[in-house]
Amino acid sequence: MSLIAHPYAGRADLDRRAHHHAVALAAASGSKLVSVHADDGSADRHPPERAGDVLRAWGLDPATVEHELRVRETPTDPVEVVLELLDHLEPDLVVMGTAQHRGSLRALLESRAEAVAAHVAVPTLIVPTEGRAFVDATGHLRLDRVLVPTGDEEAMRVAVERVGWFVDLARADDVDAELLHVAVSGRPAPELDLPDHPHLRWSRRERSGPLEESIADEATRADLLVMATRGHDSVLDWFFGTHTERVLRRLDCPLLVVPM
CATH class of the missing domain: 3.40.50.620 (HUPs)
Structure with a gap:
């Protein structure tokens, strides 16, 4: 259990x-x-x-x-x-x-x-406490779209694995999972073979612009945002550092923080 x-x-x-x-x-x-x-x-x-x-x-x-x-x-x-x-x-x-x-x-x-x-x-x-949620007032759990901002390849791999884990935990079905790469300083999107999952459809998206605003804007169309972290030395430096307050103030959907 x-x-x-x-x-x-x-x-x-x-x-x-x-x-x-x-x-x-x-x-x-x-x-x-x-x-x-x-x-x-x-x-x-x-x-x-x-x-x-x-x-x-x-x-x-x-x-x-x-x-x-x-x-x-x-x-x-x-x-x-x-x-x-x-x-x-x-x-x-x-x-x-x-x-x-x-x-x-x-x-x-x-x-x-x-x-x-x-x-x-x-x-x-x-x-x-406010904004959108994936559990409604009747207890119905609806997880249609998951957003995964990508960092380096290892962080992306861990986040992707946990997306499948969370979908299984929630007994969710027919979930769209999108990998988002925000082009910062010309850094290319990491390459990763995405695992097959019976209840997941993977897609990729790339956009440019300020990091926090780009993630928050894309998250307005997601039920869940998933990010991997090594603590203060990771893609979630974007969150657990000077970017944390900026992003959390903008987010109106649940965030799954995944340790590496």
Whole structure:
């Protein structure tokens, strides 16, 4: 059985969409769901809905998903505590929310999502609290188009492998996956033989222009953006560095961060 972890902030308006994506993915894949939280003692923090209640509201069997809560009280950095909890759990996928509106709360949630995604050894799905989602209000999971910006050949290979993995996890069917090369400094698109997958159709696209704007513009037509990372020394330097804030502010679709 796979395990999906959902670090939550403790506020329904910030957690609901990511939590629903985690529940839907767990239901589709037969995975266990564990919600984790670093409790700093704030009075207005609450756990997410039980997965069974969410499934019942969707008209599904509430027993489909095994759901566990793990909370640790801490006066210190909550990100550190969440990373410790995730390290102990060893999940197959982490699902987190990030706020899209401006201000200190958005910046805080973005920094936490980025910190977790940059330090865990498994893929992290970052779901915006606003904008588009691939799980609707009825729990239906729809993954029609996946966008994969290419970096070097190795990063592209890892991202491509995880696209197939995620499509299998989500039990998605008839998915268009597009490899996007943004021509920067004359760098050619990497060459890679694309794997056959019964539920995937691959295509390639090349465009020029500013990196962040180009990716965000193409992502407006995608249900999911997939990027591979070596931490701060990778194609996701575009994300986990000075480009991170710029891209995440523009994105309105979920982002799957894949470690190398």
